[in-house]
Amino acid sequence: MLTTMTYRMPNFTLEQKLYLLQKIHSVVDAVQDFRKDTNTTVYRNAVWAELAQVFNEAFPNRPPSSVGSLKTLWKRLKVELFAFSLQVQREVMTLVPNLISNMEDMDGDVSYVSVTNSSPGAGT
Known part of the structure; x- marks a missing residue:
């Protein structure tokens, strides 16, 4: 029985991923236009x-990537970037209560005082 081995493309390097993101940046409206x-x-x-x-052309030592493999990479990168942004958003939200309480603990917070006493007729 003869079996044929399928060739697996090498993983994209960080440099290649960043290069694709850079190139897509200038044409993202066309790439993301899903009209039929x-x-x-x-x-x-x-x-x-x-x-x-x-x-x-930018990576001649790598086996040529097809349009399909680059589209798949683009989809994966979008998912990874979205997940990363959600993680950052959650971390920021956990920091906000600490930042607010630290600001309230500060003595002589001029910006807070000026905002609360800036109503018309204040101090008259």
Whole structure:
């Protein structure tokens, strides 16, 4: 029985991921345009083909990446970035109560005093 081994592409390096993000930044509106009309689809496919060509030229020692593999990488990066932003958001929210209580503990907080005493007729 003959078995054929499938070739697995090497993982994308951090440099390659950052490069793709940099290149997508300038065309993100086209890449993220999910309208189904023919003109949009043709343009979006052309943008992805150009991204793949530029990406493969930038990394000639890596086996060429297909448009599909770059699209998959882009989807994964978006998910990772979204998860990271949620984590940062949660961490900030846990810090906010501490920041507020520390500000209230400060003596002579001029900005707090000036805001609370800035009503018309205050001090008259």
